[in-house]
Amino acid sequence: MLRIENLSAWYGEAQVLRDAGLHVDPGEVVTLVGRNGAGKSTLLRCVMGLHTGWRGTVELGGTALGNLSADRRARLGLGWVPDDRGSYATLTVTENLTLPPTVGPDPWSLERVYEAFPALYQRRNSAATTLSGGEQQMLALARVLRMGARMLLCDEPTEGLAPLLVQQVGDLLREAKRHGVTVLLVEQNLRFATSVADRHYLLAEGRVTAAMENSEVRSRERELLSYLGI
Amino acid sequence: MTALLQSTFNGLVSGAFYALLALGLAVIFGMLRVVNFAHGAFYMLGAFGAYVLLAEAGVPFWVALVVVPLALALLGMALERAFIHRLTRLDPLYNFLLTFGLTLILQDLVKLRYGVQSSPYEAPAGLRGSVDFGLFDFPTYRVFILGFAVAVCVGVWWALARTRVGMIVRAATERPELTRALGINVGRWITPVFGFGIALAGLAGVLAAPMRAVNPLMGADLIIVVFAVVVIGGLGSIFGSVAAGFGIGMVQAWAEAYLSAFPIVAQTIVFIVMAAVLLWRPAGLFGRAEAPA
Numbered sequence: 001m002l003r004i005e006n007l008s009a010w011y012g013e014a015q016v017l018r019d020a021g022l023h024v025d026p027g028e029v030v031t032l033v034g035r036n037g038a039g040k041s042t043l044l045r046c047v048m049g050l051h052t053g054w055r056g057t058v059e060l061g062g063t064a065l066g067n068l069s070a071d072r073r074a075r076l077g078l079g080w081v082p083d084d085r086g087s088y089a090t091l092t093v094t095e096n097l098t099l100p101p102t103v104g105p106d107p108w109s110l111e112r113v114y115e116a117f118p119a120l121y122q123r124r125n126s127a128a129t130t131l132s133g134g135e136q137q138m139l140a141l142a143r144v145l146r147m148g149a150r151m152l153l154c155d156e157p158t159e160g161l162a163p164l165l166v167q168q169v170g171d172l173l174r175e176a177k178r179h180g181v182t183v184l185l186v187e188q189n190l191r192f193a194t195s196v197a198d199r200h201y202l203l204a205e206g207r208v209t210a211a212m213e214n215s216e217v218r219s220r221e222r223e224l225l226s227y228l229g230i
Numbered sequence: 231m232t233a234l235l236q237s238t239f240n241g242l243v244s245g246a247f248y249a250l251l252a253l254g255l256a257v258i259f260g261m262l263r264v265v266n267f268a269h270g271a272f273y274m275l276g277a278f279g280a281y282v283l284l285a286e287a288g289v290p291f292w293v294a295l296v297v298v299p300l301a302l303a304l305l306g307m308a309l310e311r312a313f314i315h316r317l318t319r320l321d322p323l324y325n326f327l328l329t330f331g332l333t334l335i336l337q338d339l340v341k342l343r344y345g346v347q348s349s350p351y352e353a354p355a356g357l358r359g360s361v362d363f364g365l366f367d368f369p370t371y372r373v374f375i376l377g378f379a380v381a382v383c384v385g386v387w388w389a390l391a392r393t394r395v396g397m398i399v400r401a402a403t404e405r406p407e408l409t410r411a412l413g414i415n416v417g418r419w420i421t422p423v424f425g426f427g428i429a430l431a432g433l434a435g436v437l438a439a440p441m442r443a444v445n446p447l448m449g450a451d452l453i454i455v456v457f458a459v460v461v462i463g464g465l466g467s468i469f470g471s472v473a474a475g476f477g478i479g480m481v482q483a484w485a486e487a488y489l490s491a492f493p494i495v496a497q498t499i500v501f502i503v504m505a506a507v508l509l510w511r512p513a514g515l516f517g518r519a520e521a522p523a
């Protein structure tokens with residue numbers, strides 16, 4: 001579904017990705033773990049077409065994305081859940097959900113979103129930034145599901161969430177997977193990662209240095225946690 | 231009491247022009263991140279357009295009110311495609327140089343053809359005379375301007391708040407990058423929004439023709455106050471620009487009426503208010519600090 005090869009990226013002179021490569025097969029949930037500043041968000045921004053200084057190959061469903069603009073990429077089925085949750089202060093909750101066009105064959109309806117998240121329904125006419133952090137996270141996830149995106153790029157969706165909400169994010173991702181959605185998930189919480197994902201990549205100093213199965217992550221948990229500095 | 235009402239009414243009428251111009255600047259700035267220093271020149275072109283159409287082709291005010299803003303919108307969109315869109319990746323200094331340069335070119339072109347003297351333009355037949363409000367009379371044409379400008383502002387607010395295009399404009403104004411990443415072709419809306427902002431300036435110009443002296447510099451004088459209005463309301467804030475437009479119009483009229491003993495204060499009241507607002511709220515009354523991409 002998604003294939004990244006020899007991806008390098010720069011901020012001015014500073015190189016943050018160095019020939020990074022990974023792939024996510026259709027229907028898979030794959031996480032990308034790495035220390036703070038390793039370049040995880042930058043990698044997602046490159047896939048989304050939002051980063052300017054880059055080189056390499058990014059393919060979605062077998063076609064190279066090249067210099068395609070971010071909006072064209074989204075309409076090909078990429079759904080970005082940014083690390084800051086991407087809530088609009090000047091849009092209501094409903095508008096935040098209905099702003100993007102539907103891009104996939106199986107978009108969630110607004111009714112379905114509100115059935116799944118009664119808290120969002122109750123606040124549907126409020127500015128999205130007045131929601132709690134957890135509600136804003138659900139909103140960001142619900143938004144890409146309502147688009148019908150086939151390939152989600154989720155940037156630390158559990159960061160700062162209470163355990164119950166972390167579980168809810170997990171349920172949502174598992175349900176998306178059941179419906180054939182593919183997910184690349186940036187995640188620091190290894191327990192959560194192994195509970196939702198099929199495979200894992202480790203990003204270190206801009207390179208993908210390890211590809212791990214769930215069992216390997218579980219057995220190396222201590223080592224990985226101390227490496228990640230958590 | 232009568233004097234107060236009368237100066238308030240006059241202030242609201244000047245405020246109507248400020249509001250229409252500031253509104254156009256705000257939607258343009260929101261979508262393009264360009265401060266259009268040529269806005270006053272388009273206002274002047276609006277007034278001249280009405281004058282030329284009437285003097286040379288006998289086209290009446292009501293037709294000009296529709297045709298001139300549309301024509302200026304087209305001119306604005308052409309200029310946006312040809313020049314303004316190149317500003318996105320450049321230092322803001324080029325923003326000033328280009329749009330200010332455009333102002334000088336447009337002003338001088340008009341000067342070349344029509345000179346600097348003011349051209350007379352009569353109010354349309356139905357709007358001459360005055361309306362009796364009991365305590366005082368008020369020129370019918372001014373009542374019309376006030377009602378018309380308020381209707382336009384409400385209409386724009388409604389379009390922004392309730393239509394899909396309005397939602398896209400709000401989203402792209404607040405977070406352009408995220409909006410593109412959510413599948414919206416933001417670039418496609420930029421030229422029409424610029425044209426729309428210019429049309430509002432042109433509309434204000436047509437409305438001004440029967441009331442203000444029509445000459446090539448009429449926009450240059452007005453636009454300085456309008457920039458103060460935009461800063462007071464909060465750069466890019468739609469509501470702020472309209473509210474500050476009417477507010478500043480009234481403050482100016484009151485200062486003229488009641489501070490005539492201190493002409494320096496009365497003449498500079500707008501800038502005194504602006505400085506005070508900036509000290510208190512650096513982003514303007516309704517402005518927000520620039521959000522992330």
Ligand SMILES: Nc1ncnc2c1ncn2[C@@H]1O[C@H](COP(=O)(O)OP(=O)(O)OP(=O)(O)O)[C@@H](O)[C@H]1O
Nearest residue numbers: 011014016034035036037038039040041042043083
């Ligand atoms: N706008 C920017 N300008 C310059 N450098 C940047 C910018 N954004 C990120 N960086 C740098 O690039 C590197 C990678 O950043 P990135 O946000 O991709 O890391 P990350 O793995 O997502 O980290 P985190 O876990 O903190 O989210 C970091 O060293 C960061 O300081």
Ligand SMILES: [Mg+2]
Nearest residue numbers: 040041042083
């Ligand atoms: Mg990050």
